[in-house]
Amino acid sequence: MTKNSIVVSGIRPTGNLHLGNYMGAVKNFLKMQNEYNCFFFIADYHSLTTHPNPMDLHQNVRQVLAEYLACGLDPEKCTLYIQSDLPQIPELYLLLNMHAYKGELERVSSFKEKARTQPDNINAGLLTYPVLMAADIIIHRAGLVPVGKDQEQHLEMARTFGNRFNRMYSIDLFPEPQAFNYGGELVKIPGLQGGGKMSKSDGDNNVINLVDEPEKLRKKIMKAVSDSGPTEPNSAPSQSAQNLFDLMATVSSPETLNFFKEAHANCNIRYGDLKKQLAEDMIQFLTPIREKIQDIYADEAYLGKVAKLGAEKARESAEATLTEARKAIGFKRFF
């Protein structure tokens, strides 16, 4: 991997960022901004598939921008922008859509899942969501995309659409973007309710938001699903116990985690104690971030300046790629 690799990633403005977003994506962004040419954005076009009301959308974009900055993204080190500030993205999306087929789009897991959970709103934007995401990534000719495990299939589609364009127009314009995590493996942070990944769609009690106040965190974590305790020494943890260990691994010290894992192996684990410790470690981790979010959110002038600077830098990069794509297609101007 070379130092000059280009990095792109984004997060949808669906409310407050949660621990899954932080550990799957933002944590990598923070380190990558020191090592690569990074483009990080707020995917507001993507959030339109669920028809947010304009006021909420506006506030949520502002919130994510404040959260990005509070976590430590530095607009001097990376290009930080709002997706809808780049008209080049929908244009590339349109070009890519001409070579994206209904059959392959219908087979994407996230589409199938949405079609199942929101049968009354299976819109074209939902079907072509992976095309828009490909446009986001390849518009800057990115090689690396820091994301959580749930985005793996979308990355595969981005490679497919980029390669297809290259082949169709006999051009070597788009490199193949790879999903990235510093640990090697892409991560999936579990929710608090015992199931799969931490996600807003399973309700607020399932997620740990970066802005959650200490009392709220304690309540949510104490209510987290566990089990009735192991009965055999050295038995494998149940899914809900494993989730608690996984959450603990994100914020607690290795000694603390080992202490509770050993207690589990010895059949004398007390989940109440584990949760209390997890809540305190989580509070310690999140408090400085929460305090910064509040300050930055209130500073409208600063947020405006950051968004404007980011849009200018991102547009320049996007325009350079789009010019090549337009030329390859045959859109040459005679006037």
Ligand code: TYM
């Ligand atoms: P979104 O907004 O659902 O999530 C943003 C990022 O957070 C990661 N993530 C998680 N990681 C680990 N465990 C979890 N429980 C968890 N929940 C969320 C996601 O993997 C993602 O990295 N389609 C994207 C947004 C997007 C994008 C892009 C990303 C649009 N264009 C271009 C990268 C490149 C999405 O909906 O992510």
